[in-house]
Amino acid sequence: MGNKYTSKTFIGEIFAILLGLVFLVPFYYLITNSLKPFAEILTNTSALPKVLMLDNYVNAFEKLDYLKVFTNSLIITVVSNVVLVIFCSMAAYMLVRTKKKISNIIFMTFVAAMIIPFQSIMIPLIKTAGNLGMLNSIWGLVIMYLGFGSGMTIFLYHGFVKGIPVELEEAAIIDGCSRFGVFxxxxxxxxxxxxxxxxxxxxxxxxxxYLLPSLVLQDPGLRTIPLATFFFFGQYTKQWDLALAALVLGIIPLLIFFFSMQKHIIKGITSGSIK
Structure with missing residues (x-):
C-alpha cells in the first residue's frame, strides 16, 4: 500500500518550492537585467524589462569575440578533464590494490593537499611556471589543473575502486589479461x-x-569566457547591460551540459550509494 499524503508531506513540498524559488532569485535578476538598457538597470533593477534589449546579447557576443573565448574555454575544460580522469583513475586504482604502507601515505598526501588554499601558493606557482615556460600556454594551464584537481579526483576514485570485487580482476588475469588491460x-x-x-x-x-587563468593567460587571444567577461568592468565604468548578457552566454553551455548529463548524474548518485 502506498504512503498516504499527509499534512507533513504538504508542508515539506511547500518548503521545497519556496527554497527552490529562493535559489532562482539570482537567475531572475541576471536574465531580466541582461534584457534591459543600461539606464533602466540603474533605475529599476527588480522590475521586468519594459522593452527587450536583445541587442545586449548581440553586442556582448561581438565584444567578447565569443566563438574564440568559447573555444578556448572548451579546449581547456575538455583536455583538463581527460587528463584528470586518465591519470587519477589509474593512480587511485594502484593505491587501492597495492597493499603497502607507502600507498596509504601517498593517498593521505593527496587528501591533505585538498585543504591547502590556492592563495598561499599562488606567487611561487606563477614564478615556477614562468621559469618552466608554462605561462601564456593552454597546455601549461592544463598541467596546473591536473595538479590542483588530483586530490579530490583521486579521493573520489579511491572510494569507488574499493567497492569493485578483486575476483573480477583475478579472473581476467587467469585468462591472460595484463595488469594494464585489466584496468x-x-x-x-x-x-x-x-x-x-x-x-x-x-x-x-x-x-x-577566473583566478588561475588570469595569472597564466596574459595573451588576449587565449582568454576564457570569465576572463573576457571581466573586461566589461572597467576602473571608472561598468557596462552592466553587456556584462550580464555575457554572463548568460557563459552559463548557457554549462546548463546544456548539465541537463544532457542529468540521467547519468542520477545513476552516479544511486550507484555510489549502493557501493
Missing amino acids: WRIVFPLLKPITVTIVILNSLWIWND
Whole structure:
C-alpha cells in the first residue's frame, strides 16, 4: 500500500518550492537585467524589462569575440578533464590494490593537499611556471589543473575502486589479461558512474575559474569566457547591460551540459550509494 499524503508531506513540498524559488532569485535578476538598457538597470533593477534589449546579447557576443573565448574555454575544460580522469583513475586504482604502507601515505598526501588554499601558493606557482615556460600556454594551464584537481579526483576514485570485487580482476588475469588491460577493460568501465560525477564537478570548476587563468593567460587571444567577461568592468565604468548578457552566454553551455548529463548524474548518485 502506498504512503498516504499527509499534512507533513504538504508542508515539506511547500518548503521545497519556496527554497527552490529562493535559489532562482539570482537567475531572475541576471536574465531580466541582461534584457534591459543600461539606464533602466540603474533605475529599476527588480522590475521586468519594459522593452527587450536583445541587442545586449548581440553586442556582448561581438565584444567578447565569443566563438574564440568559447573555444578556448572548451579546449581547456575538455583536455583538463581527460587528463584528470586518465591519470587519477589509474593512480587511485594502484593505491587501492597495492597493499603497502607507502600507498596509504601517498593517498593521505593527496587528501591533505585538498585543504591547502590556492592563495598561499599562488606567487611561487606563477614564478615556477614562468621559469618552466608554462605561462601564456593552454597546455601549461592544463598541467596546473591536473595538479590542483588530483586530490579530490583521486579521493573520489579511491572510494569507488574499493567497492569493485578483486575476483573480477583475478579472473581476467587467469585468462591472460595484463595488469594494464585489466584496468582498462574490466575496472575502468565499472568506474563510469563516478567518472561522470567527477567530470561534472571538474567542469563546473574549470569552466568558471577566473583566478588561475588570469595569472597564466596574459595573451588576449587565449582568454576564457570569465576572463573576457571581466573586461566589461572597467576602473571608472561598468557596462552592466553587456556584462550580464555575457554572463548568460557563459552559463548557457554549462546548463546544456548539465541537463544532457542529468540521467547519468542520477545513476552516479544511486550507484555510489549502493557501493
